[in-house]
Amino acid sequence: MAAAIAALDTGNLNGGQRLAVKYFTVAIALFVAQVLFGILAGIQYLQPDFLYGVLEFNVNRMVHINAMVVWMLMGFIGSVYWLLEDETGQPVVGLKLGELIFYVLTGAVAVVVVVYLFVQWGAGTDTTRWLITEGREYIEAPRWADIGIVVAVLTFFYNVAATVMKGRVTGITGVLIADLLALFGLYLAGMFYTTNVSLDQYWWWWVIHLWVEATWEVLVGVIMAWVLMTVLGARRVVVQTWLYIEVALMFGSGILGLGHHYFWIGTPEYWFWIGGFFSALEPIPLVAMVVHAVYDSGVHRMKNANHPALAWVIAHAFGNFFGAGVWGFMHTLPQINLYTHGTQWTTSHGHLAFFGAYATINIAMFYVAMQKWRGGVYMGGGIAGAWRWKWALTLLNAGVVIMTIALLISGYEQSFIERAIEGATWQGYFAGQSHPWFVQGMQWRMWGGWLIVAGTALLVWDLLTIGAGETRKAVVPEDTQGHGGRASATAAA
């Protein structure tokens, strides 16, 4: 493996792409951390004494979810740097600054994690929130890190916007800039303290929901559009039209779909129907994305330049639809959410949605990157060691699906025993947690977890070695209707 890594030649990459692979490297390291801390937290459900008094569940879980958010964001940032020069026909403006910020951001993430692990918590003072943890789910990073993140993303935004201004403006870059602006603006909504917990959660959801169920979705739509052009040779006009359709449907349902988080936090009752109605529409754009990906693959008879990347794009289309769409829809109406809110239903949905929507597309981009880093080598059928990517794909997807189903069964049980029968008291909670049906779900979830560990190990191994001994060049399929995919960028602009 060392030889395969040493043979990687950054001379094959443009400036933005050299920075992108740095982001991808840190993203993968954090992905591994996410999986490991998830395993620790999962074990604690079954053996509560495991690491009790050393590394409590709340620390493991915090690292688990924070590593996830950061690796996915770094994957997205890397993906944007990756496609920027190709898409704009212009070297990245201010790349040196971008490089510097990458190291600052990575250093900051390392410090935050070390503090999480070794300091863990603090007194009920403002100092704790500034230096140790903010203690709010998903955005636990202390305030100093928030400010660092804002500076980092502003630099990133400058790189992107300045490059697009100087180069070619396309549908893809246009949507990208608008979306990044919204994505970063929303982060500010989580950067204040209030004692009023209803107000706190109201704005907290602006960050969490409007990221995950709106701006992140559009961002992966952008990445997907570009990947389909690059890997499949799909026509620009087709992917861009789909992108606009997805934006319309995604924001049209997702912005007011925010209301499905406003049923039980003290907010008025009109959110019942607004949140219920619009969030019920949220799966529609995800159906559109499946149709789009599958249709384009079919039109091109699945002929593509990068088999692992396309496989992960297809996994993304279906994972996004089932995880975010179907699993979200199942408990989005208030009539059922009353019994499922705050149970393992949410965990089930969360795991399938984050994996299906965001882990998959990032992994697809990692494969796109490795191909070019290796010098644009052939990555089609019959490459050496193809079993690795196929088994990594299978193990990761199977692991997440098993976990999702197992958690859902535990969630069902919780809704019935804890909520409907016992009336949601503490005794009811523990009656639910100690019930064999719940415990069995948690045991099966661990099996899913171990498959994910195996799949992750295989994935990392494969990414580091794929295409190492390959001498054939990749053939980027031409569009079957005689329109060059990427070549028509100028015409579309």
Add this chain to the structure above:
Amino acid sequence: MTTTPWWASESAWKKIAIWVTGLSLVVLIFLTFDTMKQIAVGSPRVPDYSVINHRIEYRFDDARKYQVPVVGAEAPLFGKKLSADEAEALVTHGKKVFQGRNCINCHTILGNGAYYAPDLTKAWLDPSWGAEAARETLMIEFLKNPDKNARTFGTGRKMANLAITDDEARALIAYLKWVSSIDTNGFPYNFKSIKQGG
């Protein structure tokens, strides 16, 4: 090649995307202004912090068909009536302890958080505290030494000892008492409250 109909054209969908996003945002902003008013501290939905001077109940509402918090007779927390400012300071300290001890990554509150430990929305009203008279003392003792006072109901899951001081425990309890007074549209449903007031 046939010409693309208007409804399938890139330019039409670009306009639709912009209009739909813009309109949704305008509606969201309008609703946000209204919600801000309705959830301000001191509103009927989110009572003033001084509500901790009173008994909080969770009663079935015949019109809304679910339980709602009801602010009852005077029943000062720890037997000491606080001014509005003192109550706010105490509840604020409690929320900061809640955040500083990372409670949210084991518990949920208003149903949001982690699922390793019980929801705390109605912790103040939970029947597990036994009698109303013993509740405050039991809560303080539990928070200060959760490992020694753990009741895991057979799961073996104990709260970690987070070295919560006496003052911090009192502040946390004030915060939880105030949270139990928030109108959460019937969440948690069918909750069986501790017996209060004779």
